[in-house]
Amino acid sequence: MKHYREELVFKTSTRIAFINISEQVQEAINKSGVKNGLCLVNSMHITSSVYINDDEPGLLHDYEHWLEKIAPHEPIKQYRHNDTGEDNADAHIKRQIMGREVVVAITNGKLDFGTWEQIFYGEFDGNRKKRVLIKIIGE
Ligand code: ZN
Secondary structure (H helix, E strand, O other): OEEEEEEEEEOOOOOOEEEEOHHHHHHHHHHHOOOOEEEEEEEOOOOEEEEEEOOOHHHHHHHHHHHHHHOOOOOHHHOOHHHHOOOOHHHHHHHHHHOOEEEEEEEOOEEOOOOOOEEEEEEOOOOOOEEEEEEEEEO
């Protein structure tokens, strides 16, 4: 069995961002040489997500709007987590809603996506360096 590990690094210029990372994940699969197996992609931080859905600008806008409704950034003082001096309680909650990781099948060397599926990195506390882990196993 082959195995391969890679980290992607992101530093977004905005607090919230959604980045389609499907091509970078496919490149990692190409490097791994795995033709059939599984690919795990997870955020290595508790204020950002990796999830699968459509790459459609209206939907990305809707995610930001609805996440902000559920867990608004302001006022900072509404969250007990922020009593520690942090200001990112909302980002922890947004990450919990959007998830930590995805697992995608690799078939004939390609991500075996369903219709319109794309892998996204969701940032909820940006402006700093964040890492995403890609782990590939198979043969
Ligand atoms: Zn925090």
